Amino acid sequence: MAKQIVPFVVHGTGTGVAQNISVPGDVSHTFESDTLPPFGGADSAPSPLSYTLGALTGCNQISAQLVAKELGVTLGEFTFAATGDFDPSVFVGGAEGNANFDAVRVEASVQTDADEATFATLVSELERRCPVTQLFKRSSLDYTSTWTALPLEAAS
Template sequence: MAGSVIPFSLHGTGTGVLCSVSFQGSKHVLNIEGHPAFGGTESYLSPLDIVLASLLSCTQVTGKIVSTGMKGMKLGAWDVKLTSNLDNSVLVFGEQGVSNFRDVELTVSVENNLSDGDFEHFTSEIERRCPIATLFRASGVKYKMNWTSLRLPE
């Protein structure tokens, strides 16, 4: 089965470290402000917060997509924790190199009815198919995912 291309069109306006982003075809507007380390005032989430939250939520959304192709699979609650460290030497101090997170680690627990082998297949498919995870891995960041399978409550 061939997929399709999903178009995205965004528009941003702003001043200083504050940006307002609108999304074509959507009523949503996302206000974003630079991290406090870069002049933000904590009025809105920073681009760094949002990109990390995107990875966290994309992991769960991709899991739901993967589960629809696994006959008889049932999912319950997800618990996803993410930790990361940003190396600001390029961004803030202009050193040579690529501005990037030093590391990103996700710890994921998900309720399901899978055998150990099927859970391993499920998680490997999530890691392979999540477009945000692909961006992080391709960037060269030290990337790690830890998975825990939890039984669905009776």
């Protein structure tokens, strides 16, 4: 099978540290980024680092749905907390080293009807296939995740 490429494109414009970002396509989207005052921003919008953690949780949820469909299990509500430990000394002060997060931790729970073994497969496979998880894992930071299966609540 030939490799397929799906391009993802964003355009940004801004002044100072704030930026307006647009995503072209059949349905276009826009969002803004800024940063915290210690990094020169006004905190008027989420920082790019916050967006990366949000991208991680969002991509995990999408990946979980794709894998769940293949495994024949149902997923309900998700809850995520993603924390990135960031030392700004390289970014702000120009110190030697890596400007990346030192560590990222994801705590996730999802309602499911999967048994324990199937849930373990679901988590392993979604993390293997999630592009954003792989960006973090392959960047040499300390990446950990804890997934909890919760009983699937019946629709009311």
